[in-house]
Amino acid sequence: MEKLEAHQKGLLHRAFSVFVTNAKGELLLQQRALDKYHSGGLWTNTCCSHPLPDEDVLTASHRRLMEEMGFDCELKEVFSFTYRAEFTNGLTEYEYDHVLIGQFDGEVRPDPAEVMSCKFASPDEIRYLMLTAPETFTHWFHIAFPKMAAFIER
Template sequence: MKAQVILVNERDEETGLMEKMEAHEKGLLHRAFSVFIMNDNGEMLIHQRALDKYHSGGLWTNACCSHPMPGESVEAAAHRRLTEEMGFDCPLRELFQFTYRTEFDNGLIEHEYDHVWVGTYNGVINPDPGEVHAFRFLSVDELTRQLLATPGQFTSWFRLAFPKVIEHLRE
């Protein structure tokens, strides 16, 4: 069975289910999440998406992001994908939600109601090479400099969420 996403309205109320690629081809709003991980030095974990991902391959982004499965809570999905993609899990807390829409060169459209989570982790990272080409921790200042200098090296959702994450963490 092909992966499905949860279609939602602008209030994140479920309106149906759809096969993931079909939802991305049609640009329909669906539930998603993004996980940001910090370490005790105040550095953020970013990873370079696998080069052959269906969109945004080779771009740098937050620790992980994906879609909850039908019947799965967003929090459970965030923990599941963090373990699957980066090879670790840690306590997470939800910071905020936002909606965005991005059209890609390959004709796919991300139109997501994105739940943004944050956690702290200092241990071993063992990423799935099918998801992650490379990873590193960067200071917020260095990451901000890189985003300003080379925004095209980062995913669209990361460019949108990163400033809000930093704002929430400073509060």
């Protein structure tokens, strides 16, 4: 089914979250466009979305990274998790989320329909922001980032 229908019915479905770092070990964050159907204006990982029917997660991750952020890079899946979050607009995310990591140091060209802003930030800066302003981050980022930080800080 379409992702919006899955979110309306609160059904478990596949998703992915891409975390891209630079050579300094900083994570590329994106601030979701305000008119996204949920979590608009919140900060999150570099790219996240859903595979198309019969599309594998790695292919989908490369496709959406290019569509959302205007670049592509080598990606590797590092873990997955399941979570459920209900939003005030009646939608529910109930996702089996594959988490991938990559590195990129080139030009980022985000699609303004998807991304309001983006920036590189160190894991320590992100931890501080998550402690002082947790409401400015997406629900899934609060789950994925602490696990992902171990991979970023290696």
